Amino acid sequence: MSFRRWAARRSPWLVGAGLAVFGLGALVAADARHTPAAATGDDVRAVIIGDADSLDAALVALSAALAAGPDDVAGARRIRAALRLTRARYKRVEGVVEFYAPALAAALNSRRQEVDDDDAPPPSTISTSGFPALERMLPPAMSRADADSARRLVDAMRAPVARVRELSAGVTPTDAQVIEITRLELARVCTLGIAGFDAPKTGEAMRESAEAIEGIRAIFAQVGSRRWPRLGAERAALDSTLAAAARYLRVHSDFESSDRLTFLAEYAAPTARALDELRRASQTTALLMPRAWRAAAPSVYVADAFDPRAYAPSSAPASTDELVALGARLFLDPRLSGTGMRSCASCHDPKNAFMDGLPTAASIDRRGTLVSRNTPTLINAALEPRQFADERAATLEDQALEVLRSPAEMGSSDVAAVAAIGADAGYRRAFALAFHTDAAAAISPLRLRQALAAYVRSLVAMNSRFDRAVRGDTALLTPIERRGFTLFMGKGGCGTCHFAPLFSGDTPPLYHASDVEVIGTPASPSRPSLPDPDSGRARIDHLPAHLRAFKTPSLRNVVLTAPYMHRGNFASLDAVIRFYDGGGGLGAGARITNQTLGADSLHLTAEERGAIVAFLGTLTDTVIARPHRH
Numbered sequence: 001m002s003f004r005r006w007a008a009r010r011s012p013w014l015v016g017a018g019l020a021v022f023g024l025g026a027l028v029a030a031d032a033r034h035t036p037a038a039a040t041g042d043d044v045r046a047v048i049i050g051d052a053d054s055l056d057a058a059l060v061a062l063s064a065a066l067a068a069g070p071d072d073v074a075g076a077r078r079i080r081a082a083l084r085l086t087r088a089r090y091k092r093v094e095g096v097v098e099f100y101a102p103a104l105a106a107a108l109n110s111r112r113q114e115v116d117d118d119d120a121p122p123p124s125t126i127s128t129s130g131f132p133a134l135e136r137m138l139p140p141a142m143s144r145a146d147a148d149s150a151r152r153l154v155d156a157m158r159a160p161v162a163r164v165r166e167l168s169a170g171v172t173p174t175d176a177q178v179i180e181i182t183r184l185e186l187a188r189v190c191t192l193g194i195a196g197f198d199a200p201k202t203g204e205a206m207r208e209s210a211e212a213i214e215g216i217r218a219i220f221a222q223v224g225s226r227r228w229p230r231l232g233a234e235r236a237a238l239d240s241t242l243a244a245a246a247r248y249l250r251v252h253s254d255f256e257s258s259d260r261l262t263f264l265a266e267y268a269a270p271t272a273r274a275l276d277e278l279r280r281a282s283q284t285t286a287l288l289m290p291r292a293w294r295a296a297a298p299s300v301y302v303a304d305a306f307d308p309r310a311y312a313p314s315s316a317p318a319s320t321d322e323l324v325a326l327g328a329r330l331f332l333d334p335r336l337s338g339t340g341m342r343s344c345a346s347c348h349d350p351k352n353a354f355m356d357g358l359p360t361a362a363s364i365d366r367r368g369t370l371v372s373r374n375t376p377t378l379i380n381a382a383l384e385p386r387q388f389a390d391e392r393a394a395t396l397e398d399q400a401l402e403v404l405r406s407p408a409e410m411g412s413s414d415v416a417a418v419a420a421i422g423a424d425a426g427y428r429r430a431f432a433l434a435f436h437t438d439a440a441a442a443i444s445p446l447r448l449r450q451a452l453a454a455y456v457r458s459l460v461a462m463n464s465r466f467d468r469a470v471r472g473d474t475a476l477l478t479p480i481e482r483r484g485f486t487l488f489m490g491k492g493g494c495g496t497c498h499f500a501p502l503f504s505g506d507t508p509p510l511y512h513a514s515d516v517e518v519i520g521t522p523a524s525p526s527r528p529s530l531p532d533p534d535s536g537r538a539r540i541d542h543l544p545a546h547l548r549a550f551k552t553p554s555l556r557n558v559v560l561t562a563p564y565m566h567r568g569n570f571a572s573l574d575a576v577i578r579f580y581d582g583g584g585g586l587g588a589g590a591r592i593t594n595q596t597l598g599a600d601s602l603h604l605t606a607e608e609r610g611a612i613v614a615f616l617g618t619l620t621d622t623v624i625a626r627p628h629r630h
Helices: 003-010 024-030 042-068 073-100 102-109 131-137 144-170 175-191 205-227 232-251 260-281 321-331 396-405 414-421 425-435 445-457 465-470 479-489 573-581 606-617
Strands: 522-524 527-531
Touching: 042 073, 042 144, 042 205, 073 102, 073 131, 073 144, 073 175, 073 205, 102 131, 102 144, 131 144, 175 205, 175 260, 205 232, 232 260, 260 465, 260 479, 321 425, 321 445, 396 414, 396 445, 414 445, 425 445, 479 606, 573 606
Parallel strands: none
Antiparallel strands: 522 527
């Protein structure tokens, strides 16, 4: 689904302006109520134009270096240096372009391309564009043909840069937008940037993240005294923390060894707080956008940063205590199944991290057949934009319907379940209380699904040792666990698919969609070159690129949820990491043409694998927070 179609479904004002495909007009219109009369936007426009001109000049220099060719060591070195400079120039303007012109940002720097299909989850992993594509064209031993192909791409990239410059004329940023640009870019750095998401092979992720921070620092240097003249202390605090964060990343620029926990807890967190203090002191209302990350949360790592109702349909009732209690009761009731012998909790056991510990569950028909896929935990399922391994359900209400009517899982339907409990006077009273209606007509198939969904939305647990450490109590993690987090975000490359802090495929900082990936999971660990026959997402959207593609699951509570993969065919986390370390199915010799996981070995040692497993243990939290009323 394109951004435009997603926006139209979520909120009509996102497509109400002429430049909406780039996000420009929509954001300006949405934030009109915050626009101060004296704000003309000239200050921010000057920064955008200057950064765009610098990026264009760097592209010209890179094109010249490519034209000169990589015919000797010095030529190849000049190309690499020019590419590093050009990427750094892009990072300076990244925050503004991502905010106002996401389509142009994707053209310049995307590891994936959206499929314009209403049935496909946005974004779907198809191809790269801009800098990531350029990186793939320039192998370590590049040829003249490689350089010529890369030069054509570089020359083509100048067009979207020129468009950024042109579009800046239509930008009149408000105070709320300037603050939101900064908030989003800080989150982008603290999740994707330090993981090397869009530059996995250059080793420059930390330096580029420093450039991104300097880019937003430059905006405040340009606009701060004019927009917030009476908030000198707050502006100075923000500038100081931005400078310190960028300096840390430059000093600790080695991608594999840079201590991410120190950066997040001691540099990024104070910067986010300083930005939020400036917003509050200026009495600027947080810019409301339809996303899971709450508008008033300073960073994605703070407590209560995410809204469990973000992906709920607009028809979903408020998650009151009465509704959640009703959903919990239904969750435990075997009468919802066709046999009257299985409840939701039979497979999603609350005492076992809401899963069953089996590779796949036994079918309810008792004929010796099995459910086709592994039972996932329901903890934090509300924070995922799509449900099931193939992402076929858009909401938790849809998920409940799918499970109820599955012949293998519950062997029933929402209509049959209502018939089974309809005569229960206690249920009639509970439904009437939860939905504020007459008891005689309170129970319905839709309300049953809404109650179950409300209960699952209450199962949010985001206060693990890692969470508390990244919020400042770093002593909660042992040295080996800290080392594991560094490996997870660095050498291991885990953080480029399992994005912190949700550690799922829900892509920060907008959290609009989840990725699907093809990793070549084998039918059996004993036969690693034989891919599992499950067609995955392709069974739903029929896209060849999604054959054997599955949702990237959250790694929270992962030490409790063995066995692993969609078939449950890996018994331990070490076995999973060894599979990834070996390059997935391709690395094992499988014939897979669309694998999205790199086939090269990561060369992780046994100690490094153990450190990553130790870190994953810090993500354990099964203490369900009391749900908020919304």
